[in-house]
C-alpha cells in the first residue's frame with residue numbers, strides 16, 4: 001500500500017473537498033457505516049469513514065474516533081451549521097457522488113493502482 | 114507525584130447538537146497532557162458512549178474525569194430512569210432507543226459494549242426511578 005493523503009484522494013477519485021483543514025493527513029484504510037456506535041467502536045485511527053449520515057453528531061464521532069476524513073457518499077451534503085462546526089473542529093470533509101460501495105471500490109482501486 | 118487533574122462537565126439532556134462535547138473537551142485536554150494516542154482514543158470512545166447515553170436515555174447528567182498517575186477515571190452520573198436489567202442492556206444490539214433517535218445514527222445497542230471494550234474496568238450502579246452511575250477506568254500503562 002502506498003502513502004495516500006486526503007488531498008490525493010480528492011484529486012484522484014473525483015471527490016469534492018468540502019472542508020480540508022488537513023490536506024496532508026494520511027489515509028490508512030477505511031470504514032463504511034452509518035450507525036455511530038459501530039463507527040466509534042470499529043473504525044480505525046486514520047481510516048477514511050464513508051457514510052450517508054450528515055448530521056452534527058458525525059463531526060463529534062469523526063473527532064473522537066480519529067478518522068482522517070469523513071466521505072459523504074451519494075452526494076450527501078451536511079447543512080451549513082454542520083459545516084461550520086466541522087470548520088471550527090477542523091474535521092476533513094469530502095463529498096463523493098457515488099454510493100458507499102462504489103466510493104469504497106474507487107478508493108481501493110486508487111490505493112492499489 | 115500526587116497531582117490529580119479533574120474535569121467536570123454538565124451534560125445537557127435531549128440536546129443532540131451539543132452531544133459529545135464533554136468528550137471532545139476531554140480529548141483535547143488529554144492531548145495537551147501528552148498522553149498516548151491509544152489511551153486518548155480509548156477514553157474518548159468510552160466516554161462518548163456514556164455521554165450519549167445520558168443524553169438519549171437519561172435526560173442529561175454530569176461527567177467527572179480524573180487523570181491520575183496510573184489511570185484515568187470517568188464517572189458518569191444521571192438521574193434518569195435507571196437500567197432495570199443491566200445484563201440485557203450490556204448485550205450487543207440491545208436498545209430501547211426510539212425511532213427518532215435511530216434516524217440520527219444512535220441506538221445501535223453498541224454503546225455499553227463499546228464502553229466495556231475500551232475501558233479496563235467498568236462498574237454500573239443503577240436504580241430504576243433514581244438514576245445511574247457508571248464508573249470506568251482506563252489504565253495508563
Ligand SMILES: Nc1ncnc2c1ncn2[C@@H]1O[C@H](COP(=O)(O)OP(=O)(O)O)[C@@H](O)[C@H]1O
Pocket residue numbers: 037162166167170171191193194195196202203207208209210219220221222223224225226245
Ligand atoms: N444512562 C442510562 N440511563 C438509562 N438507561 C440506559 C442508560 N444507558 C444505557 N441505558 C439502557 O441500556 C440500553 C443499551 O445501551 P447502549 O448499549 O448504549 O445502546 P443504545 O444507546 O444504542 O440503545 C439502552 O437502550 C437503554 O435502555
Ligand SMILES: [Mg+2]
Pocket residue numbers: 162165166220222223224225
Ligand atoms: Mg448508547
